Amino acid sequence: VSFSDSSFKQISWQDCDYFENYGTLKLHLEMLSDKPRTEAYKKAFEVYCRHTKDKVVLDIGCGTGILSMFAATVGQAAKVYAVEASDIAHYTKSLVDKNGLGEQITVIEGEMENIVLPEKVDLIISEWMGTMLLFEFMIETVILGRDKCLKEDGVIWPSEAQLYLAPCSAQSVYQAKVKAWDNVYGYDFSSLREEAVKEFFYKPIYNHNLSDEDCLAEETCILQLNMKHVQIQDLEKIDKDFSFLVKKSGPLHGFCSWFSVGFSHPDSDSPMVVLSTGPKHSQTHWHQHLFMLDEPLSVAPDNEVTGRITLIRNTEWRRHLTVIIQGQVLKSVNKERIQSFHKVFPLWM
Amino acid sequence: VSFSDSSFKQISWQDCDYFENYGTLKLHLEMLSDKPRTEAYKKAFEVYCRHTKDKVVLDIGCGTGILSMFAATVGQAAKVYAVEASDIAHYTKSLVDKNGLGEQITVIEGEMENIVLPEKVDLIISEWMGTMLLFEFMIETVILGRDKCLKEDGVIWPSEAQLYLAPCSAQSVYQAKVKAWDNVYGYDFSSLREEAVKEFFYKPIYNHNLSDEDCLAEETCILQLNMKHVQIQDLEKIDKDFSFLVKKSGPLHGFCSWFSVGFSHPDSDSPMVVLSTGPKHSQTHWHQHLFMLDEPLSVAPDNEVTGRITLIRNTEWRRHLTVIIQGQVLKSVNKERIQSFHKVFPLWM
Ligand SMILES: [Ca+2]
Numbered sequence: 001v002s003f004s005d006s007s008f009k010q011i012s013w014q015d016c017d018y019f020e021n022y023g024t025l026k027l028h029l030e031m032l033s034d035k036p037r038t039e040a041y042k043k044a045f046e047v048y049c050r051h052t053k054d055k056v057v058l059d060i061g062c063g064t065g066i067l068s069m070f071a072a073t074v075g076q077a078a079k080v081y082a083v084e085a086s087d088i089a090h091y092t093k094s095l096v097d098k099n100g101l102g103e104q105i106t107v108i109e110g111e112m113e114n115i116v117l118p119e120k121v122d123l124i125i126s127e128w129m130g131t132m133l134l135f136e137f138m139i140e141t142v143i144l145g146r147d148k149c150l151k152e153d154g155v156i157w158p159s160e161a162q163l164y165l166a167p168c169s170a171q172s173v174y175q176a177k178v179k180a181w182d183n184v185y186g187y188d189f190s191s192l193r194e195e196a197v198k199e200f201f202y203k204p205i206y207n208h209n210l211s212d213e214d215c216l217a218e219e220t221c222i223l224q225l226n227m228k229h230v231q232i233q234d235l236e237k238i239d240k241d242f243s244f245l246v247k248k249s250g251p252l253h254g255f256c257s258w259f260s261v262g263f264s265h266p267d268s269d270s271p272m273v274v275l276s277t278g279p280k281h282s283q284t285h286w287h288q289h290l291f292m293l294d295e296p297l298s299v300a301p302d303n304e305v306t307g308r309i310t311l312i313r314n315t316e317w318r319r320h321l322t323v324i325i326q327g328q329v330l331k332s333v334n335k336e337r338i339q340s341f342h343k344v345f346p347l348w349m
Numbered sequence: 350v351s352f353s354d355s356s357f358k359q360i361s362w363q364d365c366d367y368f369e370n371y372g373t374l375k376l377h378l379e380m381l382s383d384k385p386r387t388e389a390y391k392k393a394f395e396v397y398c399r400h401t402k403d404k405v406v407l408d409i410g411c412g413t414g415i416l417s418m419f420a421a422t423v424g425q426a427a428k429v430y431a432v433e434a435s436d437i438a439h440y441t442k443s444l445v446d447k448n449g450l451g452e453q454i455t456v457i458e459g460e461m462e463n464i465v466l467p468e469k470v471d472l473i474i475s476e477w478m479g480t481m482l483l484f485e486f487m488i489e490t491v492i493l494g495r496d497k498c499l500k501e502d503g504v505i506w507p508s509e510a511q512l513y514l515a516p517c518s519a520q521s522v523y524q525a526k527v528k529a530w531d532n533v534y535g536y537d538f539s540s541l542r543e544e545a546v547k548e549f550f551y552k553p554i555y556n557h558n559l560s561d562e563d564c565l566a567e568e569t570c571i572l573q574l575n576m577k578h579v580q581i582q583d584l585e586k587i588d589k590d591f592s593f594l595v596k597k598s599g600p601l602h603g604f605c606s607w608f609s610v611g612f613s614h615p616d617s618d619s620p621m622v623v624l625s626t627g628p629k630h631s632q633t634h635w636h637q638h639l640f641m642l643d644e645p646l647s648v649a650p651d652n653e654v655t656g657r658i659t660l661i662r663n664t665e666w667r668r669h670l671t672v673i674i675q676g677q678v679l680k681s682v683n684k685e686r687i688q689s690f691h692k693v694f695p696l697w698m
């Protein structure tokens with residue numbers, strides 16, 4: 001199915017709901033209030049302004065236009081095309097004008113898929129990341145924009161992205177949602193535990209705040225994207241084997257995921273600007289994502305947790321994906337299997 | 350329109366969505382995790398058990414059955430009819446049996462409107478309170494149950510309910526939602542303030558946590574209900590004039606509301622058991638409700654804030670209401686009007 005069938009895209013991409021959400025101020029306020037997120041983009045222009053000066057930039061999904069304003073002022077770009085499909089674009093043009101940037105920044109209301117720019121660009125910027133990096137699959141729109149509008153030697157920001165996974169405890173979550181039913185004001189409601197596990201844990205908890213002491217092993221990178229070269233087909237099914245060495249005893253309630261992105265420039269030696277949404281960094285509006293198993297596993301420092309994570313893009317609802325986490329807990333010394341786990345998580349359908 | 354037209358009730362009361370919500374564990378976990386709420390009912394049975402012993406009780410909207418269990422064990426009721434319309438009732442019967450209360454407690458799945466009990470009851474218990482006390486209008490179901498099932502000299506818990514109002518500051522809310530647009534990473538987004546006020550303040554903020562120092566005057570009681578005598582018609586339109594004496598200087602951003610309920614027994618001298626959701630009490634899952642004006646008013650200790658609050662039940666969507674707050678700020682000394690205000694808040698349609 002190609003994007004030329006735009007009514008199909010509208011339905012399977014749930015575009016009406018998607019763009020309606022981004023047409024309100026609430027989401028934009030949340031994103032703008034996220035300082036680590038927004039300041040990372042500003043910092044990229046600060047660090048690499050020598051390479052963005054007088055260049056032509058495309059901002060895909062510009063929202064209120066903040067990244068385009070960084071490009072024009074901090075980055076000293078000659079021209080910025082700021083593309084936005086949601087109704088917020090109505091405001092973006094006046095925000096740009098109010099800040100004296102109407103000459104440099106051209107706001108174009110519409111979908112990247114349908115837009116034709118008058119020229120190819122030197123730099124594409126976009127904040128496209130969602131839960132598990134990929135949810136909403138705005139990355140497809142960015143790839144499309146890259147293939148259509150970026151000069152061969154052009155740069156795309158972020159330049160790269162990584163997705164991480166770590167086994168973890170989540171005792172307070174497990175207590176509050178499952179164990180609490182054992183004793184409810186002195187009564188035994190434990191027969192509700194099974195339904196509670198289904199209702200509260202069948203999807204990932206997308207806004208979990210993972211503390212360092214809840215990590216049971218060093219995180220591993222399960223996905224690495226080079227934004228200059230990644231193809232849409234690469235994102236249909238992603239498999240990654242993992243092998244964690246447990247570093248502390250505890251209940252393994254599930255697995256926690258987060259991502260990072262990096263901004264670099266091929267003509268510059270400056271160290272990469274990194275935006276990480278991990279537990280060791282300042283909290284962002286993405287938090288971390290917690291995949292709770294139905295039953296906690298007991299692990300100790302002589303254990304390994306090995307297995308595979310699979311991300312399968314939803315073939316019908318194109319903004320969604322399924323995450324499968326499966327594997328076993330082994331005794332390091334003899335690889336004897338202690339426990340197994342296998343769970344399928346819809347994100348979100 | 351009468352309830353005999355049940356398909357009309359289903360639509361205008363949005364019963365499918367309403368009961369579907371209460372069929373999941375999430376809401377029940379929230380309510381059970383609210384200790385002040387749940388323990389108030391338990392305490393009522395503790396304080397008045399001499400008067401509930403061997404009595405017949407009706408629990409309207411019993412949910413997981415916790416109040417019925419208090420009635421049977423703490424209250425030593427002879428019989429409890431536990432009525433629940435949502436799917437949670439499937440679990441309630443097994444919870445009752447698991448706790449050895451199957452003889453005392455009879456779980457009846459269905460709507461109070463359609464149920465016929467084998468006998469009239471001595472005591473009705475129900476936790477029906479919503480935002481602004483009345484939202485969801487479960488109180489109508491309770492009144493119906495009272496008129497249909499309660500003995501003439503029967504008791505209803507809560508016995509009474511009060512709704513309070515106080516003028517307040519809400520600087521952090523105003524800053525985060527409105528003033529923040531003035532300076533967004535150095536850019537002027539103030540043209541979005543008007544839209545922000547509309548989007549964020551046109552409805553009440555139902556989960557506000559009011560601090561004592563944000564109260565600009567002593568709260569006033571704007572509604573007092575005697576649950577033995579209140580009629581459904583009394584709730585169609587409620588008007589209350591108010592007159593606040595400002596006790597501190599500050600920006601008056603809006604008005605904050607909360608409620609309390611009381612449990613008493615006509616045959617007992619024991620002091621009333623009170624559940625308050627006000628700012629001076631332990632937080633409950635109701636929090637307080639904040640009605641933000643479009644523009645803050647400036648007030649000082651020589652001012653009065655007088656006016657009227659009106660609650661109008663929605664004639665089409667029967668679970669909803671509209672709140673109108675209007676009035677003026679006056680100089681106490683000469684009643685000179687300084688500013689006026691008038692705002693209509695949908696709760697929620
Ligand atoms: Ca995003």
Ligand SMILES: [Ca+2]
Nearest residue numbers: 476477478479
């Ligand atoms: Ca309630």
